[in-house]
Amino acid sequence: MRQTKDALLRGLLWASAAVSVGILVLIVGFIFYKGIGYISFDFIFGDYSPTGGGGILPMIVTTIYTIAISLIIATPLGILAAVYLQEYAKQGRLVNMIRFATESLTGIPSIIYGLFGAVFFVATLKLGMSIIAASLTLTIIVLPVIIRTTEEALKTVPAAYREGSLALGTTKLQTLYKVILPSAMPGILSGIILSIGRIVGESAAIFLTAGTVAAMPDSIFSSARTLTVHSYLVTQESGDIGLAAAVGIVLIVLIFAINMTATFISKKLNKADF
Amino acid sequence: MTSPVDTTKTDITKANKRKYAMEKVSSKIFLICALLSVFSLVLIVGFVFYKGATPFVAGGYSFIDFIFGSDWVPSEDKFGIWPMIVASLYATVGALIIGVPIGLFTAIFLAEIAPKSVARILSPAIQLLAGIPSVLYGVFGLAIIVPFLQNNLGLARGQSLIAVIIVLAIMMLPTIVTVCETAIRAVPKTYREGSLALGASQIGTIFKVIVPAAKSGILAAIVLGLGRAIGETMAVILVAGNALIIPTSLTDSVRPLTTNIALEMGYAAGTHQEMLFATGIVLFSFILILNFVLAKIAKGGQ
Numbered sequence: 001m002r003q004t005k006d007a008l009l010r011g012l013l014w015a016s017a018a019v020s021v022g023i024l025v026l027i028v029g030f031i032f033y034k035g036i037g038y039i040s041f042d043f044i045f046g047d048y049s050p051t052g053g054g055g056i057l058p059m060i061v062t063t064i065y066t067i068a069i070s071l072i073i074a075t076p077l078g079i080l081a082a083v084y085l086q087e088y089a090k091q092g093r094l095v096n097m098i099r100f101a102t103e104s105l106t107g108i109p110s111i112i113y114g115l116f117g118a119v120f121f122v123a124t125l126k127l128g129m130s131i132i133a134a135s136l137t138l139t140i141i142v143l144p145v146i147i148r149t150t151e152e153a154l155k156t157v158p159a160a161y162r163e164g165s166l167a168l169g170t171t172k173l174q175t176l177y178k179v180i181l182p183s184a185m186p187g188i189l190s191g192i193i194l195s196i197g198r199i200v201g202e203s204a205a206i207f208l209t210a211g212t213v214a215a216m217p218d219s220i221f222s223s224a225r226t227l228t229v230h231s232y233l234v235t236q237e238s239g240d241i242g243l244a245a246a247v248g249i250v251l252i253v254l255i256f257a258i259n260m261t262a263t264f265i266s267k268k269l270n271k272a273d274f
Numbered sequence: 275m276t277s278p279v280d281t282t283k284t285d286i287t288k289a290n291k292r293k294y295a296m297e298k299v300s301s302k303i304f305l306i307c308a309l310l311s312v313f314s315l316v317l318i319v320g321f322v323f324y325k326g327a328t329p330f331v332a333g334g335y336s337f338i339d340f341i342f343g344s345d346w347v348p349s350e351d352k353f354g355i356w357p358m359i360v361a362s363l364y365a366t367v368g369a370l371i372i373g374v375p376i377g378l379f380t381a382i383f384l385a386e387i388a389p390k391s392v393a394r395i396l397s398p399a400i401q402l403l404a405g406i407p408s409v410l411y412g413v414f415g416l417a418i419i420v421p422f423l424q425n426n427l428g429l430a431r432g433q434s435l436i437a438v439i440i441v442l443a444i445m446m447l448p449t450i451v452t453v454c455e456t457a458i459r460a461v462p463k464t465y466r467e468g469s470l471a472l473g474a475s476q477i478g479t480i481f482k483v484i485v486p487a488a489k490s491g492i493l494a495a496i497v498l499g500l501g502r503a504i505g506e507t508m509a510v511i512l513v514a515g516n517a518l519i520i521p522t523s524l525t526d527s528v529r530p531l532t533t534n535i536a537l538e539m540g541y542a543a544g545t546h547q548e549m550l551f552a553t554g555i556v557l558f559s560f561i562l563i564l565n566f567v568l569a570k571i572a573k574g575g576q
Contacts, residue, residue, distance in 0.1 A: 002475070002478075005477075006475050006476075006477040006478065009477045009481065010387070010477055012379060013379050013382055013383045013387055014383065014387070015379075016375070016376045016378075016379030016380050016383065017379065017380045017383035017384065017388070017396075019376055019380075020376055020377065020380040020400070020447055020451060021380075021396060021400075023444055023447070024399075024400065024403050024444075024447065024448065026418075027403075027406075027410070027411065027414045027444070028403070028406075030414055030417070030418060031410060031413075031414070034417070076307075077307045077310055078307075080303065080304045080307035080308075081304070081307040081308040081310065081311065082308075083304050084301075084304035084305050084307060084308040085308055088301050088304055088305070089305075089308070097312060098308050098309065098311060098312055101311045101312040101314075101315040101316075102311045104315055105311055105314065105315055105318075107501055107561055107565060108318065108505075108558070108561070109501070109504065109505020109506075109507075109532065109557065109561065110505060110507070111505065111507045111532045111535050111536060111554070111557070112318070112322060112505075112554050112557065112558055113318070114535075114536070114539070115322055115325075115535060115539070115550070115551060115554045116317070116318045116321055116322055118539060119321050119322075119325055119551070120317065120321050124321075140314045140318070143310070143311055143314070144311065147311065171293050171294075171296075171297055172297060172301075173293075173296060173297055173300050197405045200407065201405060201406070201407035201408065202407075203407065203408065203409050203507070203508040204507035204508055204532070204536055207508065207536060208536070208539055208540075227407075228407045228409045228508075229409075231407070231409050231410065231413060232409045232412070232413075232508045232511075232512070235409075235412070235413050235416060235512055236511065236512060241413060241416070241417040244413045245413060245417075248407075248409075248410045248413060251406075251407050251410065252406060252410070255402070255405045255406060255407075256402065258405075259402055259405060
């Protein structure tokens with residue numbers, strides 16, 4: 001009796017794993033199968049043409065803009081916030097409040113961020129539907145990611161490093177810049193790279209704040225569409241699955257490269273450190 | 275006239291003073307950066323709630339009619355989101371019913387049953403899939419799942435509640451597998467050894483000892499998956515069909531809360547737009563309640 005039950009459960013475990021892996025392979029396989037025919041040099045580096053046959057360079061450029069702007073703002077703010085929480089703050093009500101806020105921000109769905117961005121950055125601050133409005137919205141989305149990963153990285157710096165440095169007569173700030181941050185660097189970097197993945201994959205918030213203009217952006221104040229939004233619109237409006245899948249391939253390759261870099265950096269720097 | 279020694283002394287005092295000042299200023303700057311997330315949260319909640327509450331406070335609309343009304347016709351000034359609330363709940367619960375067992379079992383397989391060499395390839399691969407933009411799951415759903423349902427269930431349109439459920443379940447799989455696997459791997463080896471030494475079978479050990487020990491991590495995985503499912507927008511639009519009816523069967527076309535916001539925000543103005551913010555408040559409250567309930571469950575279990 002027990003043996004049959006065990007065998008049954010074991011079978012279920014194998015079956016579930018097979019289903020999970022099978023479906024996920026199917027999705028990636030599907031995207032590549034449908035999209036690979038569209039991929040060419042002109043597709044990736046060509047300007048968009050509304051009549052079809054054009055490339056996706058404007059969307060790639062827009063995606064890079066949003067990544068760059070949000071990271072330029074979110075990285076220093078996030079790192080310094082984490083430094084405060086880990087190195088300076090005394091545990092208490094204030095820290096609890098900050099922790100609560102950071103965690104709550106992580107749980108908010110991106111469409112709510114989109115609503116907020118649309119009313120605050122787009123309308124109230126009069127930035128209009130633009131790359132900058134989307135980037136500022138994304139800044140708030142990735143801020144908790146950077147804060148949390150930096151905090152984790154700071155936790156792994158041995159207390160002896162701090163004590164050793166302070167015992168040599170350095171100030172807290174010097175210890176921070178010369179000792180703590182450098183040894184926490186791999187963790188911080190992988191946090192930043194994770195945020196890039198989050199930005200690249202984001203769609204709803206960008207859809208409501210950057211708009212959908214399919215053209216090379218003149219400046220960060222123009223409305224434009226990122227790769228994910230393009231993939232969505234192509235599917236929704238023209239039902240061109242192949243084209244959407246081709247954009248999907250670019251996205252998947254990008255995410256893959258981003259993750260590889262994160263793993264590589266944290267391994268490399270970890271080795272260099274110890 | 276001062277001696278050179280004195281000069282260096284005053285120089286040092288000066289330098290020290292500057293250093294202390296720097297220390298003070300920098301710790302204040304760090305504090306301000308940390309407070310920024312509180313500020314952002316307040317701003318987001320403030321703006322969304324202010325905008326969303328306006329029609330009920332200033333416009334004389336009834337909040338009860340808004341929640342339980344079944345007609346959403348902005349042009350006729352009718353704003354009822356009950357169909358969307360029901361759709362969101364069905365879709366999320368359905369996705370959990372499919373996604374959690376498969377995800378958890380896959381995680382158990384990877385952590386306990388699979389040969390090391392297999393797990394070493396599959397685990398990072400599945401982790402990577404958690405990063406795939408959700409839009410692509412929608413594209414897949416529209417191209418494969420929707421036609422499949424249409425042909426096999428004989429539907430007029432394949433875009434339906436069940437299509438949403440399947441897409442969301444697939445989308446949450448990598449997250450659930452990854453988080454559950456981490457939780458299961460974190461269970462101390464001695465638990466396993468103790469159970470096996472008492473004569474329990476491997477499967478018995480897994481389900482009676484390891485899974486209960488990893489319970490809080492597994493719950494965390496469910497919360498994460500839940501958050502992803504209820505908040506997902508673009509992938510859902512593609513496969514939901516977006517009809518404004520209260521779904522009575524799995525094959526009905528649905529319009530969840532998120533979808534309503536994204537579809538109409540582009541052209542909405544005035545009260546219509548404020549009602550979309552009110553929809554956002556409902557979504558927001560959902561997530562708060564669900565997280566709260568699950569936190570309670572997690573606490574009660576310990």
